Amino acid sequence: MPTVSHTMPFDATLSAYLGTLSHLITAGMLVSTLDGEIVLVNSAACTLLGLPADASAATCAAWFSHYMRDRQGRPFPPGALPQQQVAHGTPLQELDLCYQAPDAPERRFRLNGQQLCDGVGQPQAILLLLHAVSPELVTTTHQYADLQNRFDTLTLRLARQAAQFQTVISSLPDGVTVVDTAGNILHMNEVGQRILGQPLASDLTESVQRYDVRTLAGDPMSPADLPLARALRGEQVFGMEHLIRGKSGEDTRITVSANPVRSQEGEIIGAVAIFRDVTRRRQQEQEREQRLLELEGLREIAQATALARKETTIYEALVVRLAHLLQTETCVLLMRDGDNENFHARAPAYGIVPDQLARFTLRADQWTSIREHVELDCPQVIDTRDGFAGSVGLQLLQTFGVDNMILSRLTVRERVIGLIVACNKREEGYFDERDIRLLQTVTPQAALAIENSRLYMHARQISTEARAQARHLSRINDELDAFTYSVSHDLRAPLRAITGFTHLLERSLPELSERSRHHLTRIQVNVDKMGNLIDALLAFSRAGRQNPERAPVNTRAVVQEALRLYAQNLVECGAHVYVAELPFVQGDSRLLEQVFSNLISNAIKYRRPDTPLQLQITGTQDDGMVTLQMRDNGIGFDMRYHDKIFQVFQRLNAGETTEGTGIGLALVRKIIERHDGRIWAEGTPGVGSTFFIELPVADERKEYQRDQ
Numbered sequence: 001m002p003t004v005s006h007t008m009p010f011d012a013t014l015s016a017y018l019g020t021l022s023h024l025i026t027a028g029m030l031v032s033t034l035d036g037e038i039v040l041v042n043s044a045a046c047t048l049l050g051l052p053a054d055a056s057a058a059t060c061a062a063w064f065s066h067y068m069r070d071r072q073g074r075p076f077p078p079g080a081l082p083q084q085q086v087a088h089g090t091p092l093q094e095l096d097l098c099y100q101a102p103d104a105p106e107r108r109f110r111l112n113g114q115q116l117c118d119g120v121g122q123p124q125a126i127l128l129l130l131h132a133v134s135p136e137l138v139t140t141t142h143q144y145a146d147l148q149n150r151f152d153t154l155t156l157r158l159a160r161q162a163a164q165f166q167t168v169i170s171s172l173p174d175g176v177t178v179v180d181t182a183g184n185i186l187h188m189n190e191v192g193q194r195i196l197g198q199p200l201a202s203d204l205t206e207s208v209q210r211y212d213v214r215t216l217a218g219d220p221m222s223p224a225d226l227p228l229a230r231a232l233r234g235e236q237v238f239g240m241e242h243l244i245r246g247k248s249g250e251d252t253r254i255t256v257s258a259n260p261v262r263s264q265e266g267e268i269i270g271a272v273a274i275f276r277d278v279t280r281r282r283q284q285e286q287e288r289e290q291r292l293l294e295l296e297g298l299r300e301i302a303q304a305t306a307l308a309r310k311e312t313t314i315y316e317a318l319v320v321r322l323a324h325l326l327q328t329e330t331c332v333l334l335m336r337d338g339d340n341e342n343f344h345a346r347a348p349a350y351g352i353v354p355d356q357l358a359r360f361t362l363r364a365d366q367w368t369s370i371r372e373h374v375e376l377d378c379p380q381v382i383d384t385r386d387g388f389a390g391s392v393g394l395q396l397l398q399t400f401g402v403d404n405m406i407l408s409r410l411t412v413r414e415r416v417i418g419l420i421v422a423c424n425k426r427e428e429g430y431f432d433e434r435d436i437r438l439l440q441t442v443t444p445q446a447a448l449a450i451e452n453s454r455l456y457m458h459a460r461q462i463s464t465e466a467r468a469q470a471r472h473l474s475r476i477n478d479e480l481d482a483f484t485y486s487v488s489h490d491l492r493a494p495l496r497a498i499t500g501f502t503h504l505l506e507r508s509l510p511e512l513s514e515r516s517r518h519h520l521t522r523i524q525v526n527v528d529k530m531g532n533l534i535d536a537l538l539a540f541s542r543a544g545r546q547n548p549e550r551a552p553v554n555t556r557a558v559v560q561e562a563l564r565l566y567a568q569n570l571v572e573c574g575a576h577v578y579v580a581e582l583p584f585v586q587g588d589s590r591l592l593e594q595v596f597s598n599l600i601s602n603a604i605k606y607r608r609p610d611t612p613l614q615l616q617i618t619g620t621q622d623d624g625m626v627t628l629q630m631r632d633n634g635i636g637f638d639m640r641y642h643d644k645i646f647q648v649f650q651r652l653n654a655g656e657t658t659e660g661t662g663i664g665l666a667l668v669r670k671i672i673e674r675h676d677g678r679i680w681a682e683g684t685p686g687v688g689s690t691f692f693i694e695l696p697v698a699d700e701r702k703e704y705q706r707d708q
């Protein structure tokens with residue numbers, strides 16, 4: 001066990017190596033400081049000096065200085081003790097000494113002395129090795145040489161490792177400090193001194209307690225809780241964070257890890273701490289966190305306002321989240337009343353009870369006086385502490401009963417529709433650039449959301465009105481259909497009676513004059529006309545009441561069927577008819593046959609008397625719809641009436657002689673529309689007409705089934 005005077009004034013590595021060396025060396029070993037103070041002796045040295053093996057370094061040092069003589073037995077002059085000679089640069093090689101301890105025979109020693117230097121050649125300690133040369137102590141020349149070698153090797157390794165240690169420590173990006181068991185600083189690298197902001201005293205004997213160490217909350221830390229103190233108690237401290245308060249009160253935030261330093265025997269001989277300045281990093285992290293919170297808030301606002309349909313929902317989403325993001329006690333939207341310049345607070349507001357809302361009213365004259373401030377594109381801060389407030393701002397603060405506020409105008413197409421107002425920044429804070437930027441981001445979005453909501457509500461109102469009107473029209477239509485049906489139906493009976501009585505009259509009066517017979521014939525013709533009209537009207541009203549069947553219809557077959565009905569007439573007028581391959585449509589074949597019958601009948605009726613009729617029926621399919629075309633070379637019509645001809649009782653150029661009711665095309669249109677289709681016509685007087693019919697294409701699946 002080496003005997004140490006007190007904690008060695010060397011760094012931890014050197015101390016550890018000297019401890020190891022003292023065990024390895026069989027010779028007496030003494031280590032002194034550069035001042036000549038002996039601080040370590042091994043047990044062999046104690047025995048050589050005639051002391052108990054565990055005598056203290058101080059006793060050994062005292063005996064060594066008092067009783068050691070030169071080879072002639074003369075005491076060393078003051079300041080010239082062997083270790084002092086070595087410290088002054090004189091290495092001692094095999095110096096013969098004479099030692100005269102009290103009550104003991106004289107002993108002869110041979111001494112080697114050498115400086116121990118660090119990596120940069122700087123002496124750190126003096127090492128003395130003492131060998132007995134008196135006959136009774138056995139030290140052969142061989143043993144001595146061996147010791148000498150080990151000594152040199154160890155010394156060299158020691159010096160090299162000490163140098164490496166120094167280099168490594170000083171090139172570390174972190175602060176490193178080593179303390180002894182009493183908490184005195186043995187070593188601190190430059191980075192460490194820079195972080196702590198106070199250079200160490202050169203004697204390196206300061207305690208770590210000289211630093212003002214605080215918890216993250218800023219409270220002083222008890223010395224026992226310091227990481228190094230805990231390490232000295234054997235704990236391993238990892239990543240502990242605290243503040244170091246500098247002389248001028250500024251805080252440096254550091255993270256510290258500390259470990260105990262143990263001797264080979266496991267005894268704690270000091271502690272080492274590694275620490276890093278994380279002030280900037282933590283600041284950045286906090287800023288990043290803040291920014292993330294801000295972004296999250298903005299995202300929430302965007303989402304809430306984009307989804308909201310009601311204006312009040314938008315107000316709520318805005319004021320709650322803005323108060324949170326801006327850290328204000330209140331937040332409210334003042335919306336402009338129509339076209340005048342009064343602004344009223346709207347519920348819901350944040351931090352203002354409904355009864356108090358009236359206080360947040362900006363009259364037209366107040367608005368006029370602050371407008372120039374608020375009509376900037378930038379949100380405006382009004383704060384009594386800024387001195388900005390001026391009379392206008394002060395008035396506003398007084399009106400609202402607040403200390404400070406930030407205003408931002410809501411603009412739609414360059415018209416101010418309202419203001420976002422957030423008041424009283426929490427915790428005595430000031431509105432800053434961040435708040436302004438935040439409002440700048442939110443305001444256009446908010447204005448747009450409010451405008452959209454207004455448009456949406458307006459559109460909804462219009463569509464509700466339109467729906468009501470459609471319902472009304474449909475009811476009237478139904479009533480009209482019902483009326484037509486019952487009237488037509490009821491008219492049939494008197495018509496039948498007229499026909500019956502006409503026949504009776506004809507039979508009961510055989511001697512009727514030609515003239516009277518002609519009148520009776522006229523009555524019958526008109527009754528027939530009336531009958532046709534009633535039939536047409538009944539068909540028309542029936543078409544409005546029935547739901548057409550929906551099935552794939554072979555259009556070409558339907559057209560052929562309709563042509564067959566008029567085969568006779570067509571032959572008579574020398575018609576030339578062409579029917580192309582036609583796509584199948586989805587609908588009611590019976591009703592569609594009615595459509596084509598009407599159109600073919602019209603083509604025959606309205607043909608040019610001097611020209612043989614030409615009729616062409618073709619069809620195309622596109623985008624789920626089929627378009628059928630029926631073209632004739634008849635008398636045509638003036639395009640001004642292209643729509644009129646589809647209205648009930650509308651007849652154009654049809655002369656008195658042309659039979660017709662003026663219901664045919666109206667019926668055709670009704671049937672087509674009941675099929676979700678469209679019909680329209682193009683005509684040129686004297687050239688011909690073309691009727692276009694658009695109908696849904698046949699459902700292929702059904703067609704497939706039909707083909708099976």
Ligand code: ADP
Nearest residue numbers: 602606645651652653654660661662663664665
């Ligand atoms: P009408 O019983 O008079 O034929 P419609 O409703 O069928 O009644 O036709 C309305 C009017 O449209 C006709 O009176 C006629 O003037 C015009 N019209 C219909 N079809 C043709 C056609 N193919 N060529 C020219 N005019 C036509």
